[in-house]
Amino acid sequence: MSAVITEHDDHHHEAPSPWSIKRWLSTTNHKDIGTLYLWFALLMFFVGGFMALIIRAELFQPGLNLVDPHFFNQMTAMHALVMIFGAVMPAFVGLANWMVPMMIGAPDMALPRLNNWSFWILPFAFTLLLLTLFLPGGAPAAGWTLYPPLSLQTGAAFPFLILSIHLLGISSILGAINIIATIFNLRAPGMSLMKMPLFVWTWLITAYLVIAVMPVLAGAITMLLTDKFFATSFFSATGGGDPVLYQHIFWFFGHPEVYILILPAFGIISTIIPTFARKPLFGYSSMVYATASIAFLSFIVWAHHMFTVGMPLAGQLFFMFSTMLIAVPTGVKVFNWVATMWRGAMTFETPMLFAIAFVVLFTIGGFSGVMLALAPADIQYHDSYFVVAHFHYVLVPGAVFAIIAGVYYWLPKWTGHMYDERLGKWHFWLSAIFVNVLFFPQHFVGLAGMPRRIPDYSLQFANFNAISTVGAFGYGIAQLIFLWLVIKCIRGGKPATQEVWEGSRGLEWTVPSPAPHHTFQTAPEVK
Amino acid sequence: MRPTIVKAAALLALLVGVSGPALAGWELNMPRGVTPVSHEVYHLHMLALGIVTAIGIGVFSAIIWSLIHHRKSRGVTPAKWHESMTAEIAWTIVPFIILIALALPAAYVMINMEDDSGAEMTVKVTGYQWLWHYEYVDDEVDFYSRLDTSRQAMLGEIPKPDDYLVGVDNPLVLPTDRKVRFHHTSGDVIHAWWVPEFAMKKDSIPGFINTNWAEVQEVGVYYGRCAELCGRGHAFMPITVKAIPGEAYDEWLELMQAGEDEAAEELVAGHFNDEDYQVVENR
Known part of the structure; x- marks a missing residue:
């Protein structure tokens, strides 16, 4: 085991110049790679956000106002692919790269060269994917779920899309293997599993989910590829196949994927709330068990995305009951966060504000999730804007708010400067208000009968869609404050102390701010 | 600050106003519908909405209470406790029972929805x-x-x-x-x-x-x-x-x-x- 550490061949003690391209291309340093992941995720967040604004601009009023319906469909598919695989997942991997070694007292990730490769696959994958916008027939336009037979009508973009998703899968799997290897091999002496910070725990479980399901996605899209180019008919009834088979395989990946996008967020929130409540996390071990239960349940609920495909009654009842069960461990988590805040001594710096907003707004997304679990009611909700509102509540004020909270929380440790608290508060309040203006009205139009993924709609949906678009532009513009704040914080600011926050606990706060290029070259002792 | 709010409100009203002859555009809820099954689905939806709203009021009230009273600026000292088996068991069991209360009517509606026997x-x-x-x-x-x-x-x-x-x-x-x-x-x-x-x-x-x-x-x-x-x-x-x-x-x-x-x-x-x-x- 120690061989893994000593083989580390990077003997520099000072970080090379940030302006050297070679540093970033060849780096094996977990902090550098974490930074690359985070900047890449931020770039993709703005690319995907721009696509979302095209969607919302078209939907501002009834009528075909801005773009062709086919281009609109390209935007809905690409927005989802870019946000899921380009923004949220890389952001979590970036945070894991920076923080997991520092939280467990490790000098670096266990597999530093693999780490470099995991990251550098991403720009190639997204170049392929985004290039499809300029190919004949345009980008993929069958939704991120790529249901056949529609996805098989994709033009020249199709092989680019499949290869790109394969690359993304390889990148995620390698990243996940690295995180598991790091956590199991490089913990400081005395740090037993049940002493690990919750962010490390949630990422450990997430990494297993990634390894379990990304190959399933790879299988599904490879079958699509052979159906399109090599005359197989896995998903075509004319050759004895079944389009619904694809949906089963896809969602066997897709549902655990949803938890890949949220479990690390749970870890971040479980780190931030105790800091600013100045009180230890309530129910640490139940938080660990709840995370593990959610991960297990995620494998037996997939067909709740498919209540309208014509499953047998027994199948529908099974998936309804198993899905409802997820509410139990998720509820435990929310109750534990509230109990952590209860009788604490709270202050409300920007990370805490985003964390509190996460607890409230994620819970709203959880409520609509319970409603969606009820199969007969889902017959009405399915593929309507109610679903769009639901998953955006858990992904935007859920996953994205948690990532932003984590960035504010650790930014002083990364840069050595405090961020501008006033700008942070502006960013928070604008985001929190506009995200609700954006997504809450979508519940109403969905219940009233508006399907998702449509570029034009009948007149009775006009008012709420106009409001939603106003919210989207407000939310989008507010994120520019964040970009400005991060750049400002890197360039300078009030020097950060080692602890940064009054209530901070954990090994990452025992190293100076900014964290030196190499930390914990001698493992700390954990009592 | 104030003129900004007024301007923003006016802008919003204008934006909504110009979105054409939007009739009856403020529908908030699922239609009750005109079939026996649609009535059952509507009632199930309202039951679920009622339950999650009630839980939401409870949880969010606790958060708001805590945000007001348990803040450092009021000079409170943080409590030391950080676990309670009783609480953990309670908030595992109670939601489970509530879910059963939702699952039973849902299963009933589902069975009815799938029963196409006797069609004319x-x-x-x-x-x-x-x-x-x-x-x-x-x-x-x-x-x-x-x-x-x-x-x-x-x-x-x-x-x-x-x-x-x-x-x-x-x-x-x-x-x-x-x-x-x-x-x-x-x-x-x-x-x-x-x-x-x-x-x-x-x-x-x-x-x-x-x-x-x-x-x-x-x-x-x-x-x-x-x-x-x-x-x-x-x-x-x-x-x-x-x-x-x-x-x-x-x-x-x-x-x-x-x-x-x-x-x-x-x-x-x-x-x-x-x-x-x-x-x-x-x-």
Whole structure:
């Protein structure tokens, strides 16, 4: 085991110049790679956000106002692919790269060269994917779920899309293997599993989910590829196949994927709330068990995305009951966060504000999730804007708010400067208000009968869609404050102390701010 | 600060105001619908909404209370406790019991929704990119149903009609108070036939046949849409169903079988004032 550490061949003690391209291309340093992941995720967040604004601009009023319906469909598919695989997942991997070694007292990730490769696959994958916008027939336009037979009508973009998703899968799997290897091999002496910070725990479980399901996605899209180019008919009834088979395989990946996008967020929130409540996390071990239960349940609920495909009654009842069960461990988590805040001594710096907003707004997304679990009611909700509102509540004020909270929380440790608290508060309040203006009205139009993924709609949906678009532009513009704040914080600011926050606990706060290029070259002792 | 808020409000009002002749555009909830199943689904929806709202009020009140009282600026010292087996067990068991209270009625509705036995007639619905085909299976009547909105209206060259993107050339005609079985399939990609007033949504899958049913209890015009992304024209294949009394339906069917389409259309039109496009009235 120690061989893994000593083989580390990077003997520099000072970080090379940030302006050297070679540093970033060849780096094996977990902090550098974490930074690359985070900047890449931020770039993709703005690319995907721009696509979302095209969607919302078209939907501002009834009528075909801005773009062709086919281009609109390209935007809905690409927005989802870019946000899921380009923004949220890389952001979590970036945070894991920076923080997991520092939280467990490790000098670096266990597999530093693999780490470099995991990251550098991403720009190639997204170049392929985004290039499809300029190919004949345009980008993929069958939704991120790529249901056949529609996805098989994709033009020249199709092989680019499949290869790109394969690359993304390889990148995620390698990243996940690295995180598991790091956590199991490089913990400081005395740090037993049940002493690990919750962010490390949630990422450990997430990494297993990634390894379990990304190959399933790879299988599904490879079958699509052979159906399109090599005359197989896995998903075509004319050759004895079944389009619904694809949906089963896809969602066997897709549902655990949803938890890949949220479990690390749970870890971040479980780190931030105790800091600013100045009180230890309530129910640490139940938080660990709840995370593990959610991960297990995620494998037996997939067909709740498919209540309208014509499953047998027994199948529908099974998936309804198993899905409802997820509410139990998720509820435990929310109750534990509230109990952590209860009788604490709270202050409300920007990370805490985003964390509190996460607890409230994620819970709203959880409520609509319970409603969606009820199969007969889902017959009405399915593929309507109610679903769009639901998953955006858990992904935007859920996953994205948690990532932003984590960035504010650790930014002083990364840069050595405090961020501008006033700008942070502006960013928070604008985001929190506009995200609700954006997504809450979508519940109403969905219940009233508006399907998702449509570029034009009948007149009775006009008012709420106009409001939603106003919210989207407000939310989008507010994120520019964040970009400005991060750049400002890197360039300078009030020097950060080692602890940064009054209530901070954990090994990452025992190293100076900014964290030196190499930390914990001698493992700390954990009592 | 104040003028900014006023300006923002004015801007919002303007933006909403200019979004055209938005009628009845403030609908918040699922329609109650006009079939026994749609009523059951509506009640299940309201039950679930009520339960999550109650839990939400409880949890959010606790958070707000805590935010007000447990803040450092009030000079409080943080409590030291950080676990309680009793609390953990309580908030595992209680939600579980609440979920059972939701699951039982849901299972009951689900079983009823899937029971298409005793249907008096069958309609086969086939989805195509981007129109519907209806076939009255035992009665040798079939026709296509297409969007009846002009491209000029979509592009804003002429004002948008009230039935913008909901009207079709040949609506599906159904009798009231008869159990109708539907078969769903597709000629190309997957579509989904969704009429909210019937709580009916089923995927149309090429090569396979799905089944569901409806018993419409009120004469009326009901609108729906394709719910599964099916390509460029996904938003442009709406559904219109006209439900008329059983005897009138029988008469309509005879006219259709005799090829007297225009007389059949007039007969249906006699039950409605075609000038009134009122989505909300059907709720």
